[in-house]
Amino acid sequence: MFAPAPVPHAPSWYAASAHQAPPRPPVQGHVETDICVIGAGFTGLSAALDLAEKGYRVRVVEAARVGWGASGRNGGQIVNGYSRDLAVIRARYGVDAERALAAMAQEGGDIIRERVHRHAIACDLVDGGFHAAFTPKQMRALEAMKRDWEGHGLDGLEMVDRAGLDRIVHSPRYVGGMLDHKGGHFHPLNYCLGLARAFEAAGGTVHEGSAVIAIEETKAQGVRIECAAGTVSARLVLVCANAYLKGVLPALERAVMPVNSQVVTTAPLPEPTVQALLPANACVEDCNYVLDYYRRTADNRILYGGGIHYGGGDPLDITRALRSHLETTFPSLAGVRLDYAWSGTFALTLTRIPHIGRLGPSVWFSHGDSGHGVTTTQLLGRLLAEAADGQMGRFDVFAALPNLPFPGGRLFRVPLTRFGAWYYSLRDRLGV
Template identity: 35%
Template sequence: MAEPFPLAPSLWATTAPPGPETPPLSESGHADVVIVGGGFCGLSTALHLAERGIRPVVLEAREVGFGGSGRNGGQVIPGLKYDPADLVAKFGHERGERLARFAGSTADTVFDLIARHAMDVPHQRAGWIQGAHTAAGLVEVARRAEQWAGLGAPTRVLDKSETARLLGTERYLGGWLDGRGGAVQPLSYARGLARAALKAGAAIHGGSPVTGLARSGSTWTVTTAQGARLSTERVVLCTNGYTGGLWPGLAQTVIAANSFQVATKPLSDNLRRSILPEGQVSSDTRKLLLYFRLDHTGRLLMGGRGPFREPRSARDWAHLERIVGKLFPHLDGIAFDHRWCGRVAITQDYLPHLHEPAPGLLIDIGCQGRGVGLQSTMGRLIADYVVTGDPDRLPLPLTPVAPLPLHAFHRLYVSAIIAWYRLSDGGIR
């Protein structure tokens, strides 16, 4: 896959400490478990396996956090696209409640891991605000806040004035605050997970794209582009928005949308105090949502959808820069010094998918734009499953790999919607 347009390094690449040494795999050998993909899920799986005395080897095509894990907005948002009652209706009482508990715990996982391993990761946990831009959105956020409060989450509904005060914009009719949410420097966090996994006994090899998976009896052979091979009884594949053709049909089960972001130059103290003054992060109720936050350097970040193709020029981010001026008129004309993007994997039902298409091969795919907490927690439960073989340790049932019918047309349809979104500046007038 082509690299993003090289205007400048991402904000995260500029401000993260160096990653650990993860040399390419140079010699063939054996591993207890081979994990393909060095993002949040792969690294969390490796860490939790290594802590249980199992020797995992992570093979990453580029470098730790290169993909969506190191290129997202750094918002740690618990939950899924479905509210708790919707999960119960979809999966039944027992499975649905268990899935809701899993979804509600995902932010805890991130901040617990940062603390437990003393990671060098700028982070803040002041909560997440979801702003409602329509009357229907107001009903939605009130229902969502009530349901999560019923499960013990620290939530509250916000009226228009309180939403405006906390966000620094008058563009929303109201919203809700979920105190479980927060923010991390995502590339620093991915590198922190890698350091913790290495310390626990895992091996991680960057620059080692996997080109082949072959099974003979109970043994898998994992082949890398440089020719080195690993034999193993268990493979975990977690490449999400950067999934290629390694397993037939897998890439066609998701829409690998490009999430674009811009960051301003550091704001003055006065401007910084006028936007998100209490340190929350925010995304809204739009189908193609906008998300924004301040980072630890005092920059305002704005994120949203961009073209499916890799960017060609700074114009591919221009709609986000205009949106900043529309949401925050006092920032109109401010300078931006970072532009970047990364892919997220979106499934048709907006849920993560777990597949086991052959004995010893487990696939996790579908981050839905909430990958920081979701995939960190998924890695822990995947490790439980690898150790115990008990599918009840997984938050979701194992399902067959089922490519989207007419996948190319799904992509064209979504591309058309995104084109409208960009031309209309996210629907903001």
């Protein structure tokens, strides 16, 4: 069987500034392992590293390259918590679920920092994340979030009023916000490459260019994973392909919607310019329903993301689509050269809560981080590893949360979701 060459990374600033990485050979012939992980992104590598360090034989199969998907293209922002606040989790699922998820709300960021330091991963890690509010209503929502978090013993949050804004971000758009001292930002692709190296150092194997064609549970209480040029037999498979697993497990595809977000980066700016715009070097995301997010890079660019396209796909001109957002936020950057423009696809659940569980005794999965994937992927990868090692408690907390289908089925889920996003975006613009 012939294995196609791995697809190159998207033409992003991340790919242009990534550390060199060796090519990893595809699956060839037939190989056996204890656990097979599908997807060499944040979730898959998080689970694989933990399992390899526990002594399991682990192979990761990746259709393209390590970090090729959303893990290597995102905004690089360490945003703690979930895509829905603890108050929403309490209202939907009850106090016990809120308490359990709150106990894990900052763990993803902790995992990133622990691995960066333990494995000496060079990924430009910087502390500090800021939630920027446009209206007094959004400020009140942030204050309520801070109270909820502190009620669960979660710390590191600081309210910032209009008078204090200039020490965080110099922009005319905001009335204040909340600084998360345990937030931060980094180079996500270099972090992903560092995880792969740490996994291999622990005895694991990564196969690139190994798109999965079929997954079949066997009578011998195991699973067979078929790739283009070979097969893997394992006791257990962890499916961590998020929005990029197509045509293999329809039940998972029906549970999420692919969504594209776009990113641009400016040319390198003079140090005084970026220091004046973002003096605290914290990353920023605003509080709108369809939000913008941005930060400084290690080479003094502004990396700016925003806009979403439900169902996948991109605007005809990403640079043009995001330039107006960038220049509205920072009028002094009007006309600045934009060197890179790219997009990435993430998986959205209807509940906006990650979806983790089992499709069968030997097929387990995690996906649907719904825009908060940088931190939740680290956590959920760890929960998959714990469960594979027989510690089911925290895995079962997430697996018990109901995952609802999108209304309208495959035909109407995109237009209905777009209408909902338009409605909430209108409310943001009107300040109601």
